[in-house]
Amino acid sequence: MPVLVMKFGGTSVATLDRIRRAAKRVGVEVAKGYDVIVIVSAMSGETNKLVGFVNETSPLFDAREYDAVVSSGENVTAGLMALTLQEMDIPARSWQGWQVPVRTTSAHSAARIEEIPNDNINAKFAEGMRVAVVAGFQGISPEGRITTLGRGGSDTTAVAFAAAFNAERCDIYTDVDGVYTTDPRVSAKARKLDKIAFEEMLELASLGAKVLQTRSVELAMRYNVKLRVLSSFGEQSDDAGTLVCDEEEIMENRPVSGIAFSREEAKMTLVSVADRPGIAAAIFGPLSDAGVNVDMIIQNIAEAGRTDMTFSCPNDQVLRAEKALSEAKERGEINYKELIADKDVAKISAVGIGMRSQSGVAAKMFKTLSAEGINIKVIATSEIKISVLIDRKYMELAVQALHDAFELEKD
Ligand code: ASP
Ligand code: MG
Numbered sequence: 001m002p003v004l005v006m007k008f009g010g011t012s013v014a015t016l017d018r019i020r021r022a023a024k025r026v027g028v029e030v031a032k033g034y035d036v037i038v039i040v041s042a043m044s045g046e047t048n049k050l051v052g053f054v055n056e057t058s059p060l061f062d063a064r065e066y067d068a069v070v071s072s073g074e075n076v077t078a079g080l081m082a083l084t085l086q087e088m089d090i091p092a093r094s095w096q097g098w099q100v101p102v103r104t105t106s107a108h109s110a111a112r113i114e115e116i117p118n119d120n121i122n123a124k125f126a127e128g129m130r131v132a133v134v135a136g137f138q139g140i141s142p143e144g145r146i147t148t149l150g151r152g153g154s155d156t157t158a159v160a161f162a163a164a165f166n167a168e169r170c171d172i173y174t175d176v177d178g179v180y181t182t183d184p185r186v187s188a189k190a191r192k193l194d195k196i197a198f199e200e201m202l203e204l205a206s207l208g209a210k211v212l213q214t215r216s217v218e219l220a221m222r223y224n225v226k227l228r229v230l231s232s233f234g235e236q237s238d239d240a241g242t243l244v245c246d247e248e249e250i251m252e253n254r255p256v257s258g259i260a261f262s263r264e265e266a267k268m269t270l271v272s273v274a275d276r277p278g279i280a281a282a283i284f285g286p287l288s289d290a291g292v293n294v295d296m297i298i299q300n301i302a303e304a305g306r307t308d309m310t311f312s313c314p315n316d317q318v319l320r321a322e323k324a325l326s327e328a329k330e331r332g333e334i335n336y337k338e339l340i341a342d343k344d345v346a347k348i349s350a351v352g353i354g355m356r357s358q359s360g361v362a363a364k365m366f367k368t369l370s371a372e373g374i375n376i377k378v379i380a381t382s383e384i385k386i387s388v389l390i391d392r393k394y395m396e397l398a399v400q401a402l403h404d405a406f407e408l409e410k411d
Contacts, residue, residue, distance in 0.1 A: 001125070003167045004034040007136065007158035010044030011175040012232035013077045016084075022173065023084040025236055026131055030090055035125045037165060039136040039158040040081055042073025047137075047151070063108035067138075067148045070109075071097070074135035074154070082133045092131035093124060097146070102139035102157065104147045111139060111147035112215075113156065116164040134161065155216035163223035170225050171241075172212065173232035178242035179204070179211055181408040182259040187400045189409040193257065194239075197247035200257050203351045203385050207260035212244075220244060247353050255361045256352040256406040259399050265295070265347045266318045267377060267389055270309045270325070272337040275302035282334045283309060283325070290324035292317045295347070296380035296389065312378060312389055315343055345377060346395035349387040350402060362386050368405040374398055 006029065008022045022038075029036050041047075050070045054061050078094040085092035100120060104111035121132045136154025141147045149156050155172060162170035177192060179201065184190040196204075198221035205214040211229055220227045230241025243249075273279055280299070287294055292313050300308040313321055318341050328334050355361050365386055369376060374397065378389040390398055403409065 001033055001035045003037060003125075003165045004029050005037045005039065005158050005162040005165070005167045005170040007039040007154060007170070007172045008041065008077075008081075008232060009154065009172070009174045010041040010046070012173050013040055013042075013081070014044045016080070018232075019077070019080055019084050022232055023081060023088060023090075025173070025232065026085060027088055027090055028236055030130050034168070036131045037121070037161050037167070038081060038131055038133045039154055039161060040074060040077040040133060041136055041154040042077055046073035046076075064145050067108050067146050071135070071138040071146050071148050074137050078133045078135040082131075085131050085133070090131055091129045092133055093129055094133045094135070095121070096135045097138035097157075098140040100134065102134075102160070104139035104141060104149070106141035106143055106145070106147065108141075108145070108147055110150045111141065113139060113149065113160045113219075116160055118164050121165075150213070150215070152210070152213035153215075155213040156219060159216045159219045159223075159225050159227065162225045162227075163219065167225070170220070170227050172227065172229045174211065174229060175231065175233070176211065176229075177231035177234050177240070178229050179244070179258075181257065182399055182403055183261070186261070186396050187259075187403045189400075189403055191409055191411065193242050195243045195245055195250050196257060197250055197353050198244060199247065199384055200351050200353055201244045203349070203382075204258055204260050207262060207347070207349050207351070207385075207387075217244065250353075253354045253357070254352060254406075255354040255358040256350045256402075256408065257354070258351050259402050259406075259408070260349045260351060261395055261399055262347045263392060263395065264315045265312050265345055265389065266315045267310060267312050267342040267345045268318070268321055269340045269342075270334075270336045270338075271340065272306045273309055273334060275305050275307040279334070280309075282328065284311075286324045286328040286333070287311075287313075287321055290320050292321045292324065296378045296387065298378055310378060312345070312347065318343065342377075344392045345389050346392040346398075347387055347389055348395065348398050348402065349385055350406065351385050353384050355384050355386075364405060365402060368401050369398060372397055372401050 082092045082094035103115040136157040180190040227244040296312040
C-alpha cells in the first residue's frame with residue numbers, strides 16, 4: 001500500500017481534543033488506502049518548559065542529559081496519538097526514535113539523521129497495522145544515547161521518514177494554512193502560495209520564516225520528497241496548503257516569490273584594520289571557530305593601507321563575536337581601532353527563482369526603498385536572493401513597500 005507521512009506540530013496536538021481532531025485526519029487517509037506514518041511534536045509549550053527545567057537545574061548542562069529531558073515531550077504525544085487511533089478502531093502503534101531506530105550523529109541537541117532502517121515498521125504494516133506513530137525530534141547516537149535534532153526538528157524527522165519509506169507525500173500540519181508571500185502580521189496583503197520551489201523555501205526558512213526547519217527543506221530537496229504545508233484546522237483536501245516542490249513543477253515565473261525579514265540581525269564594523277593579504281581570514285577564521293554565523297560582509301575602500309570591515313550576524317551572537325575578535329587582537333593576529341555593534345537593524349530579503357532569468361530585480365528593490373527614504377546599510381546577493389540591512393524601525397514599511405512593488409498580492 002502507498003505510504004503517506006503526516007506530521008502534526010505542537011499546536012495541532014496541544015490538547016487531547018486536538019489530538020482527536022488530528023487522529024480523525026489520519027483516519028481519512030487510512031480510509032483512502034494509505035499506510036500512514038504519523039510524526040508528532042510535543043504539545044505546544046512543552047519543549048520550552050523542559051528546556052527551562054534543564055537551564056534552571058544546570059546552566060552549563062551536559063548535552064546528553066539535555067537531550068534525555070527535552071526529547072520526552074514527543075514520547076507523550078506519540079503514545080497518546082496511538083491510543084486515540086486505537087479508540088477509533090484504527091490499528092496503530094507508537095515508536096520512540098531509538099526503537100525504529102532513527103540513527104543520528106552524536107552531536108547532542110543538534111544531531112543529524114544518518115539512517116532510518118524501515119524493516120521494523122514495514123513488518124508491522126505487513127501484519128495489518130495501519131498507522132505507525134513516531135516521536136519526532138529524536139534519535140539515537142552511535143554510542144546508544146538519545147539525541148535531539150535541534151528546535152523544530154520534527155519537520156526533519158517527517159521528511160527523513162518520507163524519504164526512507166518512499167512516501168507519496170509528506171504533509172506537515174501546522175497552525176498556518178501554508179507558506180505566504182510574507183508574514184501576514186506585517187503585510188495585510190500577504191498571499192498564500194499554492195506552490196513554492198525547494199530552493200525558495202530553503203532561503204525563506206533560513207531567513208527566519210519559521211514554518212519549516214531549514215534542515216527539513218534541505219533533505220526534501222535532496223531526496224525530492226513532495227512536501228506540503230497545511231493547517232490542521234482548515235479543510236482537508238488534496239490541494240489545500242502550499243506544495244513545496246521541484247521548480248520544474250512551477251509554471252509561473254515571477255522574479256520574486258516572497259519577502260522575508262529578520263529582526264534578529266546585528267551589524268558589526270571593525271574600524272581601521274590593515275588592508276593586507278590574509279586579513280579576511282584572520283578576522284573570519286576566529287569568528288567561525290567561535291560559532292558565529294556571519295552572513296553579509298563588506299570591505300570598504302582602503303585609505304593609507306587601512307580599511308573598515310563590516311559584517312552581519314545574529315543579534316545573540318554579538319557577545320561571542322566581540323570576544324573572539326578581541327582575543328584575536330590580543331594574540332596580535334589582527335589590529336583594529338574600534339569594534340562597533342549596531343543591534344538596531346533588520347534584514348529584508350527578496351527571494352525568487354525567477355531572478356535567475358530576469359534582470360533589474362535589485363534595481364527595483366533599491367529604488368523602492370529609496371522612494372520610502374530608507375537607507376541601505378549593507379547589501380548581499382545570491383542567485384535567487386537579494387538581502388539588505390536597514391534600520392529596524394523601517395522594517396514593516398520596507399516589507400510592505402516591496403510587497404507592493406513586486407505585486408505579490410496578485411495571483
Ligand atoms: N518539540 C520540538 C520543538 O519544540 C521539536 C518540534 O516540535 O519540531 O522544537
Ligand atoms: Mg515547527
